Amino acid sequence: xxxxxxxxxxxxxxxxxxxxxxxxxxxxxxxxxxxxxxxxxxxxxxxxxxxxxxxxxxxxxxxxxxxxxxxxxxxxxxxxxxxxxxxxxxxxxxxxxxxxxxxxxxxxxxx
Amino acid sequence: xxxxxxxxxxxxxxxxxxxxxxxxxxxxxxxxxxxxxxxxxxxxxxxxxxxxxxxxxxxxxxxxxxxxxxxxxxxxxxxxxxxxxxxxxxxxxxxxxxxxxxxxxxxxxxxxxx
Numbered sequence: 001x002x003x004x005x006x007x008x009x010x011x012x013x014x015x016x017x018x019x020x021x022x023x024x025x026x027x028x029x030x031x032x033x034x035x036x037x038x039x040x041x042x043x044x045x046x047x048x049x050x051x052x053x054x055x056x057x058x059x060x061x062x063x064x065x066x067x068x069x070x071x072x073x074x075x076x077x078x079x080x081x082x083x084x085x086x087x088x089x090x091x092x093x094x095x096x097x098x099x100x101x102x103x104x105x106x107x108x109x110x111x
Numbered sequence: 112x113x114x115x116x117x118x119x120x121x122x123x124x125x126x127x128x129x130x131x132x133x134x135x136x137x138x139x140x141x142x143x144x145x146x147x148x149x150x151x152x153x154x155x156x157x158x159x160x161x162x163x164x165x166x167x168x169x170x171x172x173x174x175x176x177x178x179x180x181x182x183x184x185x186x187x188x189x190x191x192x193x194x195x196x197x198x199x200x201x202x203x204x205x206x207x208x209x210x211x212x213x214x215x216x217x218x219x220x221x222x223x224x225x
Contacts, residue, residue: 034213043115043201043216044154087153097142097161097208098169101154 003027004088009106018075020105022088025069031091033064033071034099038085044101047086048073075107083109113137117202117217124192124224132187132220134202142205143185144169144214145177147198154201160185161208192224 005023012018024033032051036044048055050062050071061074075082085104092100118133136143141162146154156169160179174196176188185204189196199221205214 041219043203043219044214045216046213049212091208098156098159099144099203099205099214100156100170101146103153 003090003092003100004102006086006088006102006105008103009108011108011110012078013110014079015077018078018082018107018109020073020075020086020088020107021070022073023070024088024090027068027090033062033068034089035060035062035073036087036089036101038087038104044087078107078109080109080111083107115202115204115215115217117200117220119220120218121221122223124189124222126192126194126224128192129188129190130192130222132189132200132202132222134185134187134217135183136185136202136204136215137183138204138206138215139182140204140206140215141182142208142214143179144203144205145175145185145187146201146203147171147196148201148219149198157187157200189222194224196222197224198222 034049035047038044048060048062052064055062063072085106087101087104092098115136144159145157148154155171158177160166163182166177199219201219203214203216
């Protein structure tokens, strides 16, 4: 079973910042935190990955507190095309080599 | 680069038939994965491989088999198809597992068993 907990769904409006929080209370020392995005009828797509503090790329930011028991994906100024399911993953398997997906967060961006 | 290529994109099977879902990657990745996704649900890991000749079971392996004779290919075999195997199947690959960046996913194979 996935070691993460996320809200099942969220609604937002175009132009707003969206923050999706993920709980991973039992994260292991070697685990990284990774977020994926999935559109209908497509495979998941990597968004961002981090280990601690803050990571930013061209599409999102990832905030990880010092205890690493949670993380927050921040999407700035969302548009209708950001409507998708967002998955938070931490390493699974004997060596943390596998990606185990929970149900994810279904984000709906409204006009 | 083509990335991860899955064939076929769609398939209808009759109960009891067998088939092989093909997956190929051209990124020289060590790790490869097979997932299934039922409607409205997250992905569930079927099998994975950490390199040629090495495979292991994931969360839902029953009814499936895999092989990994080369780095590039990771076929998934369904024996004696059942309606419960109706799903979308995704193949993925990654360089070094979760601690080394992203996994790349194929476009999926939509399988219906009737």
